[in-house]
Amino acid sequence: MRRTQWSWFLISLALLSLPLLLSAPEARAASVVVSPADTTVLLGDTFTLRVEADAFSDLKAYELIFRYGEAVLQYVGPTAGDVLTAGGGAYTVQPLSPVSPPPFTAGVDCARLDGSTSGPGVLIYYTFKAIGLGTSPIDCVNVDYRDSLNNQTIPGCTGGAVHVTFPVPTSHPTWGQLKTIYR
Numbered sequence: 001m002r003r004t005q006w007s008w009f010l011i012s013l014a015l016l017s018l019p020l021l022l023s024a025p026e027a028r029a030a031s032v033v034v035s036p037a038d039t040t041v042l043l044g045d046t047f048t049l050r051v052e053a054d055a056f057s058d059l060k061a062y063e064l065i066f067r068y069g070e071a072v073l074q075y076v077g078p079t080a081g082d083v084l085t086a087g088g089g090a091y092t093v094q095p096l097s098p099v100s101p102p103p104f105t106a107g108v109d110c111a112r113l114d115g116s117t118s119g120p121g122v123l124i125y126y127t128f129k130a131i132g133l134g135t136s137p138i139d140c141v142n143v144d145y146r147d148s149l150n151n152q153t154i155p156g157c158t159g160g161a162v163h164v165t166f167p168v169p170t171s172h173p174t175w176g177q178l179k180t181i182y183r
Contacts, residue, residue, distance in 0.1 A: 030056040030145065030153065032123065034066070034138050034160035042167050045130045046076065049138065049160065051123045053083065061111035061146040064124055065096065069136030070104040072164050074129045078108045081122030089114045093124070105141055116148045130164040137161050 035050045051064055068075065077095065084091040089112055096107030106126045140157035147153070173181075 030054055030119070031156040031158070032064070032140070032143050033158045037158065037160040038163075039160070040163040040165060041130045043130050043133060043164055045164075046127060047130070047162075048079075048125045048127045049162075050081065050125055052081075053119045053121060053123050053155070056119045056145070058116050058147040059083065059112075059118065059145055060116045060148045060150070061109070062123060063096075063107070063109050063142060063144040065102075065105050065107035065141040065143075066126065066159065067102065067105050067137070067139040067141050068128065068162075069134065072130065072132045072134045072136035073162060074131045075104075075106045076127040076129055078106070079125040079127065080110065081124050083117050083119055083121040083123050084110055084112065086117065086121065089117075102141060107141075128162070130162070133164050133166060135161055135163050 030053055032051060032053050035052050039047070039049070041047050051066070078093055080091060080093045084093065091112050092110065094109040096105075096109060106128075108124055110124065138160040140159050143155055143157045145153040145155055
């Protein structure tokens, strides 16, 4: 009889503690997000997306590759973010050639040449031109961090989407139309 009570006690204790264990936060490495995650631009616009990172303590170099819809967007180029430019140290931003990453990707290799950097902050600014109507996903293909000892970290990555629309013409009322409205 006592053994049965003890078994029920252990089973109920396990069932009660299970939700607590499942809701405990995971220990995660750094993460990367495209910002704004969901944006709308007009056909023909040139615009910039930020690739942002959350807190990290030692970052020497990183590689970022994002896929986009070639029928909707044209990749113009990268610009260094504040993660590299903060502190005034020397850095490099090397756009990846179209041969090395998959086609229709925006890719860069970035590094601090003197020391390392820390975050949070903007890793890179990607500039695009809207060349077609529709929606283009901005998908993570590869994100690779290296610390001062060349240890690799693969952070989590969240992409985004760009919606390209056609400008809607607005009609400006004539003076005659305005007079008839207010008479």
